[in-house]
Amino acid sequence: MSVNEIGEFIGALLILTGGIASVISVFGLIRLPDVYTRSHAATKSSTLAVLLTLSGTFLYFWFSEQFISVRVLLGIVFVFLTAPVAGHLIIRAAYRSKVKLADISVEDALYEVLHKEENVEEDETGR
Amino acid sequence: MIETMLTIALVLFSATIAIAVIRIILGPSMPDRVIALDMIGVNLIATIAVVSIMLNTKAFLEVILILGILSFIGTIAFSKFIERGVIVERKRDR
Numbered sequence: 181m182s183v184n185e186i187g188e189f190i191g192a193l194l195i196l197t198g199g200i201a202s203v204i205s206v207f208g209l210i211r212l213p214d215v216y217t218r219s220h221a222a223t224k225s226s227t228l229a230v231l232l233t234l235s236g237t238f239l240y241f242w243f244s245e246q247f248i249s250v251r252v253l254l255g256i257v258f259v260f261l262t263a264p265v266a267g268h269l270i271i272r273a274a275y276r277s278k279v280k281l282a283d284i285s286v287e288d289a290l291y292e293v294l295h296k297e298e299n300v301e302e303d304e305t306g307r
Numbered sequence: 308m309i310e311t312m313l314t315i316a317l318v319l320f321s322a323t324i325a326i327a328v329i330r331i332i333l334g335p336s337m338p339d340r341v342i343a344l345d346m347i348g349v350n351l352i353a354t355i356a357v358v359s360i361m362l363n364t365k366a367f368l369e370v371i372l373i374l375g376i377l378s379f380i381g382t383i384a385f386s387k388f389i390e391r392g393v394i395v396e397r398k399r400d401r
Contacts, residue, residue: 192312195357199319202350206323209330209346215338222342226323226349233316233353234371240360247365252356255371259352262375266345266382273390274338 187243194236202229223267348378
């Protein structure tokens with residue numbers, strides 16, 4: 181096997197690993213009890229799956245056509261920056277719009293803070 | 308060998324997208340559906356990368372960037388809509 185074939189094989193192996201990680205994360209999305217635990221499966225592990233796949237694509241194009249794709253690198257950086265931010269924002273919106281926690285949850289650390297904040301927010305919006 | 312691995316990965320990503328569609332249909336609250344939609348967008352990026360290897364072309368690599376940007380902006384707009392009720396807010400005290 182030449183160097184190029186080994187590089188292509190490593191790229192394909194990374195892509196296969198990404199596919200397996202993606203299926204594992206979607207099992208988390210369908211099995212976990214409430215939206216706050218589901219967001220862990222949906223943002224963290226699927227970000228890992230996509231990063232593995234895009235890295236495999238980058239390696240494959242590098243070794244098969246000697247083409248260093250800046251677009252794929254930009255895509256990796258962009259997904260890595262934005263997926264956790266999007267997950268945080270949507271979970272913040274879910275908590276603010278009072279989506280219930282699962283019944284087996286032990287503690288809601290923000291409950292006191294949010295209910296003290298409600299009166300202050302009403303004052304601020306009424307200005 | 309490489310062809311087989313890429314086909315298996317493509318089948319796995321398609322299964323992921325199908326199960327996320329089930330979560331969109333079931334999902335009891337709106338944020339559940341938005342999270343599943345975000346996951347579909349992210350997995351679509353990976354699917355397009357695999358397809359562009361299998362078709363042996365570099366023309367689809369721009370689609371990765373544009374889908375990433377669109378999925379991010381869509382999730383942010385949905386979260387702002389769920390939290391505030393509007394997407395574009397006006398300043399009242401001018």
